[in-house]
Amino acid sequence: MKKIISIYLKPYYGRMGIGFAIKFIGSVMDLCIPWVLAYVIDNVIPAGSLKQIYLWGGVMVFCSLLAVAFNIIANRMASRVASEATQIIRHDLFARTMYLSDRQTDSFTKPSLISRLTTDTYNVNQMIGRIQRLGVRAPILLVGGIIFTMALDPVLASVLLLVIPILAFVMTAVSRKGMPLYRKLQEAADKFVCLVREDIAGIRVIKALSKMDYEKNKFDGVNQMVITCERNAEQTMAVLNPAMNMLLNLGLVGVILAGAYRVNAGTSEVGKILAFMTYFTIILNAMMSISRMFVIINKAVASGARIQQVLDCEDDMVTVTEGMKAASVNETEAGNKGIVFDRVTFSYNKTEANLKNLSFSVKKGEMLGVIGATGSGKTTLAALLMRLVDVDEGRILIDGRDVRSFEKKELREKFGVVFQNDTIFEDSIFENVRMGRKLNEEDIEKALVYAQADEFTREKEQSEGAMLDIKGANLSGGQKQRILIARALAAHPDFLVLDDSSSALDYRTDSRLRRQLKEHFRDTTTIMIAQRISSVMHADHILVLEDGEMIGYGTHEELMESCEIYQEIIRSQTGADYKSGTEYGAGADHRLGVEYGHGEEGERGGYEKRKGEGRYADPSGGLSASL
Template sequence: MLKLFRGLKPYAALIACVLVLVFVSTMTDLELPDLMSEIVNTGIVQGDIPYILGRGGIMLLVALLGTGCTILTSYLTAKIGMGFSRDLRQKVFTKVESFSLAEVNEFGTASLITRTTNDINQVQLVVIMMMRMMLSAPLMIVGALIRAVNKDIELSKVIFVVIPIIILTIIIIARFTMPMFKKMQKRIDRLNLVVRENLTGIRVIRVFNKVSQEQERFNEASLEVSRIATIANRLMGALMPLMMLILNLSIIAVIWFGGIRIDSGDLMVGDLMAFIQYLTQIMFSLLMLTMMFVLIPRAQASAVRINEVLEMDPSIVSPTHAKQPQLKGYVEFKNVSFGYEGAEEYAISNISFSACPGEITAIIGGTGSGKSSILNMIPRFYDAAEGEVLVDGIDVRQMNDEELRSKIGYVPQKAMLFTGTIRDNILYGKEDATDEEICHALDIAQATDFVSKMKEGIESQISQGGTNVSGGQKQRLSIARAVVRKPEIYLFDDSFSALDFKTDAKLREALREETKNSTVIIVAQRVSTVMDATRILVMDEGRIVGMGTHEELLKTNEIYQQIVESQLKKGEEE
């Protein structure tokens, strides 16, 4: 957690103000029992009303000063805590944005969401409570202890006996609860995962009548969180009754021995009352520290999880001194092999081919043959385990990531739209695109027809995940987003699968003219989509088993022949 606290440096001036305010507030609290003692010993015993009123007025002013400091302290600590959590959340989000897909998969989406929200909230709470309690409590304990000893050193022995007992109790309970809180955060990850899957897959769940099964799965995850939280909180909850028991026993002991000393003339009644107040201040300060120890184990577990994200070194790093490309739109794979984390075999092996501007390179093959893996390596979502992926004659690992991706128009396998208007989504491709460019991109993507029928046209709202448009409409808007960019390289990852054959054909015809000076690489399942490609790569079990035009592969490649036969009627392949 100390590593995270380095983020408090920008708030050093505010923290210094808080320290001063906490010190003043603590001193005022320590002064009040002394003033009360003087009122009892002098004013009440001697019946001196003016003295009582005078000292009472001073007590009132001291109390008002302490109250003002406490209010201001609360305001500043809240400002520091919220600012710190905002900065930390920004750091975590920025770090996650730098991760390759390998790191994202390693942590898991649900876990990264938990770490960015729940875990940071736990640390934020501790920061606020520490400045309110961890600073004032030790000052109060030391100050009250000194004043109690000054009042009566014999009675102070009760305090010296009690404090070690309390500290030992806190340490024992905290030792058992720390592992519990670590487990609880992992169970929250699991709960978030179940909720996220249920929300994103609600239609599939309903159509297969799995609502009750998913409810059971959620209940299991929720009960697991509840079970561990209950055990941990029972242990921590035992602290408060124990502390109150020790406090009451201590007060009884002070009154007992204090009464004996008053009877012998060694102690005055006002001093005994002040001593009891100092004892109470010490005990309540220890109670505040106890509350901190309730929070610290969970915050420590959260801090470890946050640091895991911040300290993770991305496997894909943009080079500081990137090479400048001499070519434009040229893509080449040289003996490339790649495997996913934890897989026993490579997803693709010994892949070699080139794609030039003005050409359409299509990749076809069965499910799991490695088609999308090839495409994902061009924008450097993953790095090659062996071989080189070259863009414009330069290994992508030696190019600046931002410059590399600025050359690419990418349409993912699963069309992704963002909350906002249609215009906002198209502008993801080119921030300064004009209305004419947006409309042109929609024309090319065959999206103008349905967009024009929407009430507000390109200003129409897209809901989260694009749930208010069909799958084919999402694909066409995703294609328009890539087209408006006018990139050197177009990557289509099975981006026509939701389109009917007529729309597919019209779109490809429009794209052919639009992309005539660019390199186009298409991953597709349909033979009709790849028939007109300059070059077709046939994939099987992660390897290229055929390369050529449609006509050439029909004559020479058995796997391609099987794909064609399964999709096209006899005579259509001619």
């Protein structure tokens, strides 16, 4: 919260000072009205001067108009300062969120970051606005009211002063207890947002499995937790208003009794008693405003701490100078254009390694296929390559440089990437491919052609327009993947990472896509991560992972001879027996046909078309089917 006040409000100190001055004058005008009323009742009316009555009546009207005008101006200035300061806070918070590492994002959790950007910034906005409005006016009315009552009648004012310390004690005690409760409420709200986000995203799965009642019960549990936290916080803070009302009303009763006694004794006047009761009402309203402000401040302090936690989060992936070359990488390899993994070890939880002692190299323009079971570390390899996370041991070289020596923007501009479960945004097809980069229309159209997406995107433009729904809900799985691939290809990257990006493509489209990659991206170093053997068998190198360890590395032919796991994958996906001569490209069967984007028709891999018929292996069952 200190950072918000000292940094984000600093540029507005001048405007806030002017607003405070205007608010001060308006509040003083409010305080003058009861004083003038008392003077008119006790001095002007008994004198019987109609001219004096009109004069002082005009003074009261002038004070009223001035108070209204100044308060409106000050409130408008306060609203502008609050909205502009919050806009900057929200901008910086969003920018910092965008630059958090994957580890930091997982630590905060995405629902919590969403809550900080929305609910927490709203609470801070309310606090900044209220402090400028009530934070100035209420104390002025409170202190000014006490001063004016002391000037009118010190004896009656002393009755009021007896109540003030008790009120201050109650406000302090309740606020001290309420602040932690609001922190718990925010944490519960994070869990609530998390559950709602997951259920809305997975609503089709929930319906398909008829788990609506199960999810409703989960929702009710989290909802009840939020309600309980909210009730505890609100019930605690709800003590303030009744307690203050009771104390101030008791004080008012004391003032009336004491005032009546003093008027009867001739030591006070009726006008002063009326003015005193007006001031007491002003003081009561000021105290009520302060109590409401304490509630807002409690929320804002809890929210401000959560915002500051993100803003103060230091970059855990700083750019470093290149370290010493490891013994396993010679000078020739280190100087090569391409990718080198040098004894790389990484763990997400820092206890159990997700990748272990991984070493290999891929030259510029070559393709590396990465295959392995789910959880074997394929996606982690891509994250390390793009420095979304940092290695624990070893290093990764890009064109002879350690990835940690690049500025993040410089490094990631070298890549075109399609992640698993990547995102389609609610925007046009062209903007989903462009993604804010300096790409012209021709670049985007070519990328759509290369990605085999030009045909259906052209139809969309002609029929229903080129706008896409959130997460590409109006696209099929294969259409989404082709747009995502076009996005990765559009800037002609030096390095292309395709993480299971063709799983929803039919074999013919897959074959055509890889043919386009070979023809138009010869100088692009490609990392092809896949579950399907047909997607990687044509690669220059194939890396086989199991439980984070490299158990095979080489060409398709080499792995067919040396890697049992690779042979097992072949058998499980195609039913082919490498020993009997029916493996890919060998024997008479040619289970996946001919062309898979590698050489002319007749070479291994790919789609075969003979006399209008084609056959492909079914990865799920090892069967063949006619296209």
